[in-house]
Amino acid sequence: MKKLSIASLALIFFLTASMVYAKDLIVVITPSHDNPFFKSEAVGAEAKAKELGYDVLSLVHDDDANKQNELFDTAIARGAKAIILDNAGADASIAPVERAKNAGIPSFLIDREINKNGLAVSQIVSNNYQGAKLGGEEFVKLMGEKGNYVELVGKESDTNAGIRSQGYHDVIDQYPDLKIVARQSANWSQTEGFEKMESIIQANPDIQGVICGNDTMAMGAMAALKAAGKGKVIVVGFDGSNDVRDSILAGDIKATVLQPAYRIAQMAVEQADKYLKTGSTGLPEKQLMDCVLINDRNAAKLETFALK
Amino acid sequence: MLNTSTTGSRFIARIFLTLCLFFLVINACTIVPDDDTQNGSQGKSGEKEKLDIYFVSDDFKPDEYARNIWKSKVVPLFMEKSTPLEQILPDWHQNSAEAGRKFGYREKAEGSPWNFRVRGKGIILAAHTTSRASTVDIDLFPADGTPDLVLQIGPVFKDSAIRDSLDFISFTDFTNQLEFARLSNAFNKVVRQDVTGNLDRENLKGRQVSFWGAFTQLQDSDQIRVTPVVLTIE
Structure with a gap:
């Protein structure tokens, strides 16, 4: 006891x-x-x-x-x-x-x-609409306001996928000489971005640009384009990852949009x-939270989703 | 099942009628004129290529929303609570953030630009109307020959200065970012239709102008880019 x-x-x-x-x-x-x-x-x-x-x-x-x-x-x-x-x-x-x-x-x-x-x-x-318009405007500039392009959209269950696409189109659709040849979801995924891009290239070899809802899909698309000997195609992402920063500094991907x-x-x-x-x-x-455009001018200052 | 041939021809007649009705409906649909061909920049783009954007729903009617408060709340707020732009300029050119604290509005601090409701009078030094995002350069009175601001005259308007300078609008009142973005576009559309729609665009240089409007702090420059809410060109 x-x-x-x-x-x-x-x-x-x-x-x-x-x-x-x-x-x-x-x-x-x-x-x-x-x-x-x-x-x-x-x-x-x-x-x-x-x-x-x-x-x-x-x-x-x-x-x-x-x-x-x-x-x-x-x-x-x-x-x-x-x-x-x-x-x-x-x-x-x-x-x-x-x-x-x-x-x-x-x-x-x-x-x-x-x-x-x-x-x-x-x-x-993130102010995804503001960010997507920044990305869209940079894409238009890089494309010289003309050419065939592809859009890789994010995951359907995420409003960020919708809002970024909306922002891109609100800008790009003002330019009649920019023609969308394919628009597919790659679910934010790098592997899917690669695979979808591979098959899009086969169906539409004449592509000058790819605008992506995030950076991992942009990395996948860039890899597929390079593998197909189309490394000059303009690719723009969204996020501001270190991977895309390095790609920009290497001259591959052209721009992204930093989310803090x-x-x-x-x-x-x-x-x-x-x-x-x-x-x-x-x-x-x-x-x-407002986003910031990242391109070859400021990419070097980017580190882990923040500008130094 | 006794008289299959009659049933069969009735069936064919019925299909024929349905088809007729169907084409009638289709025709009726295509006859309806597209009353706003500039709708391309809005949530659902025009008839020709309907872009499917996730989470864009017809339940939210941004145009109605903006239209309903434009004359009753938006314009009065600008008429009653806007700062003469020349009063902001000295602070603005020294430190735009400081000018924001003194004269600006934003719903929350970190990661958001300042927005300003302003008014002014001046003369149009130049008009840039080749781009769809047209602007005019304005030299405020007393005029010194250098532009103090650019005023957007559309049809494409950049940024969300109007929405973001309204202190009675909160992002929290909207279901998601899509609704909030469409609301901004709807305000810009009212500007396009009511404020800048009937400008004599080829005859702007040298004319006197008075305006009430909003601008937002830009990331990469200290340019003052005003979206007008009320605009008179003499």
């Missing part, structure tokens, strides 16, 4: 101690880190959270809404204080964010938005911290 009470006392002591000493947990959920953009987000969020004294659990949903649901369950079960999310679909992610909210866990969205307001505390996204991915992730954590401490971020839920 005595032994038992000592044991239970010890247990209580241990539990209390662990409650006192365990740091609050922030769960960071992003798409696969294969794409350096998402890796940079995760690294940025993690660094800031640790700096502010949180424990961090970093998870990837691989753009699978079901997996994302499970990750939210994990976050809820682990008693996370906040979730930093780059989501797996503008519509499919509404439910898990709401579930977390009902469980008392605020979500802070980065990069991709959801099609419902009032569920997440913050949604910090690292900074956005850090801002989300700062806002989460402020929200947890004061009950408000002091900012509107939906926040746009």
